[in-house]
Amino acid sequence: MSSVFSANSTLYHQLANIDGTKTFTQVLSNIKAVQPQLNIIEQYWASWYCYMNNDVLATGLMFFILHEFMYFSRSLPWFIVDCIPFFRRWKLQPTKIPTAREHWHCLKSVLLSHFLVEAIPIWTFHPMCEQLGITMEVPFPSWKTMAFEISLFFVLEDIWHYWFHRLFHYGVFYKYIHKQHHRYAAPFGLTAEYAHPVETLSLGFGTVGMPIIYCIYTGKLHLFTLCLWITLRLFQAVDSHSGYDFPWSLNKFIPFWAGAEHHDLHHHYFIGNYASSFRWWDYTMDTESGPEAKAEREERMRLKAEKKAKKDL
Ligand SMILES: [Zn+2]
Ligand SMILES: [Zn+2]
Numbered sequence: 001m002s003s004v005f006s007a008n009s010t011l012y013h014q015l016a017n018i019d020g021t022k023t024f025t026q027v028l029s030n031i032k033a034v035q036p037q038l039n040i041i042e043q044y045w046a047s048w049y050c051y052m053n054n055d056v057l058a059t060g061l062m063f064f065i066l067h068e069f070m071y072f073s074r075s076l077p078w079f080i081v082d083c084i085p086f087f088r089r090w091k092l093q094p095t096k097i098p099t100a101r102e103h104w105h106c107l108k109s110v111l112l113s114h115f116l117v118e119a120i121p122i123w124t125f126h127p128m129c130e131q132l133g134i135t136m137e138v139p140f141p142s143w144k145t146m147a148f149e150i151s152l153f154f155v156l157e158d159i160w161h162y163w164f165h166r167l168f169h170y171g172v173f174y175k176y177i178h179k180q181h182h183r184y185a186a187p188f189g190l191t192a193e194y195a196h197p198v199e200t201l202s203l204g205f206g207t208v209g210m211p212i213i214y215c216i217y218t219g220k221l222h223l224f225t226l227c228l229w230i231t232l233r234l235f236q237a238v239d240s241h242s243g244y245d246f247p248w249s250l251n252k253f254i255p256f257w258a259g260a261e262h263h264d265l266h267h268h269y270f271i272g273n274y275a276s277s278f279r280w281w282d283y284t285m286d287t288e289s290g291p292e293a294k295a296e297r298e299e300r301m302r303l304k305a306e307k308k309a310k311k312d313l
Pocket of ligand 2: 181187192241263267
């Protein structure tokens with residue numbers, strides 16, 4: 001029995017597709033009739049679980065479809081932008097426009113790794129959620145709770161990403177793992193998940209592992225919050241690889257937001273700007289990338305050396 005109506009098993013039996021004859025539309029209209037207090041997203045959510053009548057498959061398939069749909073639908077506009085010369089004025093490396101061949105190679109590789117790496121979680125994700133106490137019932141938590149948790153996940157993921165990404169730039173880690181992601185010195189949207197499977201799993205832990213740790217500590221997390229968080233994190237990753245910095249980009253309104261301008265420099269110079277979403281770690285640890293940051297760093301070192309020399313006199 002699905003736990004989407006955990007508090008009401010009679011209701012579930014009434015609505016679910018137990019004998020396999022109900023269509024999704026029938027289940028949805030039944031839920032709309034008997035649970036009018038639910039909002040539209042909650043009604044669709046409950047209908048999906050009632051229609052599937054198998055929580056393991058319902059959660060696994062939902063996450064797989066969500067990931068594929070969000071990743072490729074967010075990458076597609078960047079592919080279109082790359083085809084329109086008008087947008088070149090905002091391209092961070094305007095002389096390096098990705099070719100159709102590069103797009104095709106990247107698409108094939110990303111699709112293959114998605115299907116290989118994500119086939120297992122389809123069957124294991126829901127049992128893991130149940131073990132951890134991640135709930136899926138309706139109604140959802142308040143928007144305030146979800147906003148707080150998602151903001152916290154952004155901050156925590158950024159910490160994880162900064163240190164592990166920095167580690168991946170050392171010797172053997174770079175040579176055998178992270179080098180694949182740096183194939184494109186001028187990235188484009190689709191390259192966000194173009195990486196070695198070891199990198200996908202270890203950097204991906206920041207996205208999936210942080211909510212898990214949060215749930216272990218607090219004992220509460222809703223699966224819908226996790227869906228929203230993964231979607232926003234995917235958007236952040238694709239956008240930061242887009243190669244475009246517009247006057248209306250988010251970093252123009254939130255100064256500590258990293259955005260494409262920050263990550264493009266990382267791909268261009270192969271060093272510095274290791275964080276994913278925010279600028280504060282690279283600023284604090286003095287690992288900012290690009291000629292401006294380099295000049296500032298050298299100036300600081302020069303002043304420091306002068307000060308020391310004066311002191312020694
Ligand atoms: Zn890197
Ligand atoms: Zn990258």
